[in-house]
Amino acid sequence: xxxxxxxxxxxxxxAVKDALAEIGIMGMTVSEVKGFGRQRGHRExxxxxxxxxxxxxxxxxxxxxxxxxxxxxVTVIQDRARTGQIGDGKxxxxxxxxxxxxxxxxxxxxxx
Amino acid sequence: MKTMGITLMVTILTGLSTVWAGGxxxxxxxxxxxxxxxxxxxxxxxxxxxxxxxxFMQAGFAxxxxxxxxxxxxxxxxxxxxxxxxIGSLAFWAVGFGLMFxxxxxGWIGTSGFFLGNFIPDGDPWVLAFWMFQVVFAAxxxxxxxxxxxxxxxxxxxxxxxxxxxxFIYPVFGSWAWGxxxxxxxxxEGLGFIDFAGSTVVHSVGGWxxxxxxxxxxxxxxxxxxxxxxRPILGHNLPLAALGVFILWLGWFGFNPGSTxxxxxxIALIFVNTNLxxxxxxxxxxxxxxxxxxxxxxxxSLNGALAGLVSITSPCATVSPLSxxxxxxxxxxxxxxxxxxFDHVRIDDPVGAISVHGVNGAWGTLAAGLFNAGGTSVSxxxxxxxxxxxCFLWTxxxxxxxxxxxHLLIGLRVSPDEEADGLDHAEHGGMAYPDFATSSYAQQ
Numbered sequence: 001x002x003x004x005x006x007x008x009x010x011x012x013x014x015a016v017k018d019a020l021a022e023i024g025i026m027g028m029t030v031s032e033v034k035g036f037g038r039q040r041g042h043r044e045x046x047x048x049x050x051x052x053x054x055x056x057x058x059x060x061x062x063x064x065x066x067x068x069x070x071x072x073x074v075t076v077i078q079d080r081a082r083t084g085q086i087g088d089g090k091x092x093x094x095x096x097x098x099x100x101x102x103x104x105x106x107x108x109x110x111x112x
Numbered sequence: 113m114k115t116m117g118i119t120l121m122v123t124i125l126t127g128l129s130t131v132w133a134g135g136x137x138x139x140x141x142x143x144x145x146x147x148x149x150x151x152x153x154x155x156x157x158x159x160x161x162x163x164x165x166x167x168f169m170q171a172g173f174a175x176x177x178x179x180x181x182x183x184x185x186x187x188x189x190x191x192x193x194x195x196x197x198x199i200g201s202l203a204f205w206a207v208g209f210g211l212m213f214x215x216x217x218x219g220w221i222g223t224s225g226f227f228l229g230n231f232i233p234d235g236d237p238w239v240l241a242f243w244m245f246q247v248v249f250a251a252x253x254x255x256x257x258x259x260x261x262x263x264x265x266x267x268x269x270x271x272x273x274x275x276x277x278x279x280f281i282y283p284v285f286g287s288w289a290w291g292x293x294x295x296x297x298x299x300x301e302g303l304g305f306i307d308f309a310g311s312t313v314v315h316s317v318g319g320w321x322x323x324x325x326x327x328x329x330x331x332x333x334x335x336x337x338x339x340x341x342x343r344p345i346l347g348h349n350l351p352l353a354a355l356g357v358f359i360l361w362l363g364w365f366g367f368n369p370g371s372t373x374x375x376x377x378x379i380a381l382i383f384v385n386t387n388l389x390x391x392x393x394x395x396x397x398x399x400x401x402x403x404x405x406x407x408x409x410x411x412x413s414l415n416g417a418l419a420g421l422v423s424i425t426s427p428c429a430t431v432s433p434l435s436x437x438x439x440x441x442x443x444x445x446x447x448x449x450x451x452x453x454f455d456h457v458r459i460d461d462p463v464g465a466i467s468v469h470g471v472n473g474a475w476g477t478l479a480a481g482l483f484n485a486g487g488t489s490v491s492x493x494x495x496x497x498x499x500x501x502x503c504f505l506w507t508x509x510x511x512x513x514x515x516x517x518x519h520l521l522i523g524l525r526v527s528p529d530e531e532a533d534g535l536d537h538a539e540h541g542g543m544a545y546p547d548f549a550t551s552s553y554a555q556q
Contacts, residue, residue: 045405045406045407045409046344046346046347046409046411047344047409047411047412047415047451047464048342048401048404048405048409048412048448048451048452048455049342049343049344049455050344050405051343051344
C-alpha cells in the first residue's frame with residue numbers, strides 16, 4: 001500500500017476530488033496547510049508597516065491506495081492540479097505499513 | 113332677532129369654554145407652562161436617546177479593539193471593555209460626577225453631588241438625565257485606553273486604572289471645562305474655552321492616558337526589531353474593526369448633537385458637521401495611505417474616519433459645514449503620520465488610540481479656535497492652546513504616576529510567557545474561538 005500526499009492549490013481541490021472519484025478512489029483526507037517552495041511570497045502593508053508574507057495557503061490531499069493504483073492516481077492529480085503557474089505544488093509517494101478500517105476491523109488492501 | 117340669537121349663542125359658548133378652561137385670566141399662563149413642559153420633556157427625551165447612542169459606542173470600541181488585535185486576546189478585550197464601562201459607571205456615580213459637576217472649590221474641583229446626592233426622590237429628575245448623559249462620556253474617555261494597552265496589560269491593573277480615571281483624573285479636568293453645565297464652574301471655561309462635546313475633555317484625556325500607559329508598559333513582544341524595523345502584528349478580524357468604526361460613527365450622532373442636552377434646531381448643524389468631518393477624515397486618510405504605501409489601506413482609512421470624528425467634537429456647534437470638511441480632512445492626514453511617528457519612536461499602540469484621540473483631540477480643540485464661526489483671534493486661539501496644554505500636563509502627569517505606582521505595587525504587564533500564550537488563557541482561563549483552529553498568520 002502506498003500513501004499519496006499531494007499539496008495543491010486550494011481552488012483545484014474539487015476538480016481533483018471528482019477526477020479521483022471517476023477512477024474509483026472513494027475516500028481521502030484533506031487538510032488546509034500553508035507553505036512555500038521556490039515561489040516564496042510577497043510584501044504587504046499593515047497600518048504603515050511593511051511585512052513579508054512567505055506562506056501561501058495550500059490544500060494537502062492524502063490518499064492511501066493499493067500499489068497498482070499509485071500510477072493512475074498520480075497521473076490524475078497531476079493532470080487536474082496543474083495550472084502551469086508557479087505554486088502548483090508537489091506530490092509525494094510514501095510506503096504504508098498497515099491500514100485498518102476501524103468499524104469492521106478489515107486490514108490491508110481490504111481497508112483502502 | 114337674529115342678532116340677539118347669535119349674541120346669546122356666543123355668550124353661552126364663551127361661558128362654557130371659560131368654565132371648561134378653568135378660569136379665563138390664568139389660561140394664557142397655564143398655556144405657556146404647558147408649552148414649556150413639552151419642551152422640557154423633549155429635552156429629556158433627546159438627552160437620554162443621545163446617552164443611549166453614546167453608550168452604544170462601547171460596543172464600537174470593543175469591536176475596533178478586538179478586530180485590530182489577535183484572536184488569543186479577544187476575551188481579554190471584551191472583559192476590559194465590559195469592565196471599564198461598568199466600573200466606570202459606578203466610580204462616576206460614587207465620586208466622579210460630584211468632582212466634575214459639584215459646587216466648585218475655586219474653579220478647580222467639585223465638592224458636592226456624590227452618590228447622586230442631588231437627586232431627591234420625587235424631586236426634579238433632570239440631574240438623573242444629565243448624569244446619564246455624562247456617565248457615558250466618562251466611560252468613553254476611560255475605554256480609549258484599553259485599545260492602546262491591549263495584548264499585554266495585567267487585567268487587575270487595568271481595573272485599578274479604570275476606577276482612578278473615571279473617578280478622578282477625567283472628572284477633575286472635566287470640572288475645569290464643563291463644571292458650569294450643572295452646579296460647578298471651572299477656571300478654564302471661565303476663560304472662554306471652547307470644547308462643545310469633548311475633543312479635549314474626553315478624547316485627549318483618553319489619548320494622553322493611553323500614551324502614559326503605553327510608555328510604562330512597553331511594546332508587545334516582537335513588535336520592534338533591534339535595528340528599528342517595525343514588525344506588524346496583524347489584527348485578527350478587520351470586518352469587526354470596520355463594524356466597530358461604523359458603530360462609533362453612529363454613536364457620535366449622540367455624542368455631538370446630544371451635547372446640547374436640549375431638543376432644539378441647533379442639533380441639525382451639529383449632525384451635519386459631525387458627518388462631514390468623519391467622511392473627510394476617512395477619505396483623506398485613505399488617499400494618504402494610498403500615496404504612501406501604494407495601496408489604500410483599511411486600518412488607516414478606518415482610523416481616518418475616527419480621527420475626523422474626534423477632531424470635530426470640539427468645534428461641532430460653532431463652525432460651518434465647509435470648515436468641518438477641512439477640519440476632518442486635516443485629521444485624516446494627521447492620523448496617518450501620527451501612527452507612523454509613534455511606531456518610529458517605538459510606542460506600540462495596536463489600535464492607534466493615541467493618534468486618533470490624543471493628537472486629533474488636540475487638533476480639534478485648536479480648530480475650534482481657528483475656525484470659530486463668530487470670528488477668531490489671538491486670545492481665542494490662546495485659550496484653546498491653554499486648554500490643550502493643561503489637559504496634557506494634568507492627564508499625562510497623573511496617569512504616568514498612576515501607572516508607575518500600579519507597576520510598582522502589582523505589576524502592570526503580564527509575563528512574556530503569558531503574553532505569548534494569550535491573555536484569554538493566562539488571565540481568564542478561556543478561549544474566544546474554541547470551534548476554530550486559530551494560529552497567528554504573519555508573526556510569532
